[in-house]
Amino acid sequence: xxxxxxxxxxxxxxxxxxxLETARQLQExxxxxxxxxxxFLKVVELAGESxxxxxxxxxxxxxxxxxxxxxxxxxxxKLDVLINNAAGYFDQHGTLLxxxxxxxxxxxxxxxxxxxxxxxxxxxxxxxxxxxRIVNVSSSAGTFTDPVFGMPFHPANVPVYSxxxxxxxxxxxxxxxxxxxxxxxxxxxxxxxxxTWPGTAELGARPVSEGAKGIVWAATLGxxxxxxxxxxxxxxxxx
Ligand SMILES: NC(=O)c1ccc[n+]([C@@H]2O[C@H](COP(=O)([O-])OP(=O)(O)OC[C@H]3O[C@@H](n4cnc5c(N)ncnc54)[C@H](OP(=O)(O)O)[C@@H]3O)[C@@H](O)[C@H]2O)c1
Numbered sequence: 001x002x003x004x005x006x007x008x009x010x011x012x013x014x015x016x017x018x019x020l021e022t023a024r025q026l027q028e029x030x031x032x033x034x035x036x037x038x039x040f041l042k043v044v045e046l047a048g049e050s051x052x053x054x055x056x057x058x059x060x061x062x063x064x065x066x067x068x069x070x071x072x073x074x075x076x077x078k079l080d081v082l083i084n085n086a087a088g089y090f091d092q093h094g095t096l097l098x099x100x101x102x103x104x105x106x107x108x109x110x111x112x113x114x115x116x117x118x119x120x121x122x123x124x125x126x127x128x129x130x131x132x133r134i135v136n137v138s139s140s141a142g143t144f145t146d147p148v149f150g151m152p153f154h155p156a157n158v159p160v161y162s163x164x165x166x167x168x169x170x171x172x173x174x175x176x177x178x179x180x181x182x183x184x185x186x187x188x189x190x191x192x193x194x195x196t197w198p199g200t201a202e203l204g205a206r207p208v209s210e211g212a213k214g215i216v217w218a219a220t221l222g223x224x225x226x227x228x229x230x231x232x233x234x235x236x237x238x239x
């Protein structure tokens with residue numbers, strides 16, 4: 001068994017994104033980190049000369065996920081941490097009634113089913129880890145209670161995005177139940193409002209390094225840590 005701790009992060013194609021920052025923080029903690037994205041050349045470019053290992057995953061279909069899982073199995077024989085970070089479809093000021101159903105289907109296929117199919121593909125490798133950890137990067141947009149970004153309140157509405165994140169939280173609860181008797185813990189994490197896009201810091205978004213810390217917290221939980229929860233900065237988020 002490989003003694004090195006191996007982590008894999010999806011959706012690592014932007015210098016200012018949470019994926020790359022999470023990967024860097026895990027690497028600083030001693031993990032060998034596989035960074036993935038659907039724009040493979042971009043992932044390679046971002047990894048640069050660092051020890052981050054680029055691989056090719058588009059979470060909207062099985063092919064790249066299965067090839068990468070087979071490669072990780074062959075090279076490392078296990079996976080310790082899976083970060084389901086990739087997502088999209090932030091439908092600002094959209095409405096459910098006017099949005100094309102193909103858009104809604106693609107959003108669910110990426111934000112919800114993408115996390116599920118990635119989790120399923122890597123599960124056998126996570127089971128080989130003494131303590132496998134899965135983190136679903138969610139959002140307070142998928143809560144009923146957040147007074148700013150919750151379902152009834154969000155200033156930009158983002159209805160499709162919000163419902164996918166609500167579903168991702170539900171998926172997390174159900175998978176935690178199914179994985180109860182294993183060494184695997186799975187949690188959803190809201191990174192907070194994070195300055196991953198230009199102009200958002202001016203609107204009050206916090207540094208990416210702060211948002212990534214809560215993801216890394218859930219990725220490195222000890223054996224007594226929670227499973228099936230929804231957290232921000234290591235604290236439970238009511239939803
Ligand atoms: N920033 C915030 O304030 C905030 C708040 C709450 C939650 N979040 C969550 O945090 C996570 C990261 O967001 P971010 O702000 O860092 O934005 P981001 O850089 O746009 O991250 C999303 C990543 O997902 C990738 N992606 C989209 N569809 C994909 C697919 N089919 N296969 C593989 N990768 C795919 C994107 O790649 P492409 O470049 O190829 O599109 C991008 O790299 C997301 O889950 C987001 O919902 C962010």
